[in-house]
Amino acid sequence: MIPPLRSAHRLRPLIAASFLCASLSTAAAQGPATESQAHGAPLTKRSAVVSVYHHVSEQTPASTSLSPARFEQHLAHLRDTGYAILPLPALLDALAYGTELADNAVAITFDDGYESIYENAFPLLQAYDYPFTLFVSTGPIDRGQAGYLTWDEIREMVAAGVSVGNHGTEHASLIVLDSAAMREDIEAAQQRIDAELGNQPKLFAYPYGEYNPEAKALLAELGYRGLAQNSGAIGPHSDPQALPRFPLAGLYSELEGVKQKYATLAFDVTRSAQESPISTLDAPRSTLQFAPSEDYDLSSINCFDEGAAIALEWSEATTGLVTLMPTARDRGRRWHYICTARQRGKQRYYWYSVPWFDPSQPQ
Numbered sequence: 241m242i243p244p245l246r247s248a249h250r251l252r253p254l255i256a257a258s259f260l261c262a263s264l265s266t267a268a269a270q271g272p273a274t275e276s277q278a279h280g281a282p283l284t285k286r287s288a289v290v291s292v293y294h295h296v297s298e299q300t301p302a303s304t305s306l307s308p309a310r311f312e313q314h315l316a317h318l319r320d321t322g323y324a325i326l327p328l329p330a331l332l333d334a335l336a337y338g339t340e341l342a343d344n345a346v347a348i349t350f351d352d353g354y355e356s357i358y359e360n361a362f363p364l365l366q367a368y369d370y371p372f373t374l375f376v377s378t379g380p381i382d383r384g385q386a387g388y389l390t391w392d393e394i395r396e397m398v399a400a401g402v403s404v405g406n407h408g409t410e411h412a413s414l415i416v417l418d419s420a421a422m423r424e425d426i427e428a429a430q431q432r433i434d435a436e437l438g439n440q441p442k443l444f445a446y447p448y449g450e451y452n453p454e455a456k457a458l459l460a461e462l463g464y465r466g467l468a469q470n471s472g473a474i475g476p477h478s479d480p481q482a483l484p485r486f487p488l489a490g491l492y493s494e495l496e497g498v499k500q501k502y503a504t505l506a507f508d509v510t511r512s513a514q515e516s517p518i519s520t521l522d523a524p525r526s527t528l529q530f531a532p533s534e535d536y537d538l539s540s541i542n543c544f545d546e547g548a549a550i551a552l553e554w555s556e557a558t559t560g561l562v563t564l565m566p567t568a569r570d571r572g573r574r575w576h577y578i579c580t581a582r583q584r585g586k587q588r589y590y591w592y593s594v595p596w597f598d599p600s601q602p603q
């Protein structure tokens with residue numbers, strides 16, 4: 241049984257506030273002011289946004305749904321603004337191999353495999369001629385569970401150019417499985433997908449967006465890219481087994497916020513390699529290395545925890561090495577910190593988030 245999705249894919253209400261707060265300037269949030277030559281293609285051409293949707297319906301849980309009319313608003317915005325909508329595998333290949341992208345490249349994804357994708361989203365996406373990727377959990381489809389797509393419907397979408405990725409067999413969070421169970425879950429789902437649909441790209445979307453170092457290492461060993469659910473654009477240094485996506489359901493489906501998110505750019509940033517996203521602390525710190533860029537000032541970077549500014553401790557001027565020092569608060573199963581900086585002279589924002597998962601908390 242797949243657990244109900246009450247809070248499964250819901251992010252904390254912080255995104256909208258972060259843009260309002262982006263001009264907040266506290267002493268602690270001041271970073272060093274520096275510029276240096278960006279190497280290679282501009283960051284805007286090495287950056288892309290991937291969205292994740294679940295239900296496109298008015299009859300399904302609000303936190304993971306948006307109405308067909310709202311979904312079409314998103315598509316119309318993408319078309320009217322001239323976004324380049326790419327198949328996810330092609331988009332990720334371009335980023336991995338350093339191929340320049342359009343400076344507004346986007347891929348659209350759906351998780352879980354709900355029937356409203358076929359009924360409501362697919363006809364709209366065909367009308368706009370937009371590619372997309374479905375991440376399916378195979379157990380409910382194999383059982384013919386109510387509310388889910390059938391293999392025949394998925395085959396029809398694949399014939400129209402849709403790619404299908406792996407979302408586990410029973411939507412189990414990998415962070416509570418041992419390594420043998422993780423491997424079994426991933427491989428059993430892929431066998432079913434490939435048996436029904438022919439070989440599909442090796443893409444895995446973590447159920448609930450939850451991963452740990454063992455899950456990432458296993459995906460890398462098996463040759464999968466891993467898609468998460470924390471917000472942010474994907475850039476040249478994004479972790480290939482922890483790629484961010486913007487969930488755009490519920491409150492986050494409103495058009496103004498959606499416009500901002502589809503326009504975001506990826507910081508050239510790396511998270512401290514020894515840092516795991518697993519934590520039972522109420523204020524875990526995170527150390528990030530931001531590459532200096534001509535396109536944003538390090539001093540304009542602000543980070544947020546549920547909409548509140550996080551104190552930043554810069555290691556020294558100009559290096560871009562910073563530690564996020566949030567204040568303690570009650571944490572649930574999942575939370576994340578968001579860092580943004582406005583593109584110099586433009587309306588777009590660079591965006592990076594740091595996800596945290598506490599497996600001791602209920603799902």
Ligand SMILES: [Zn+2]
Nearest residue numbers: 351352447448
């Ligand atoms: Zn899911």
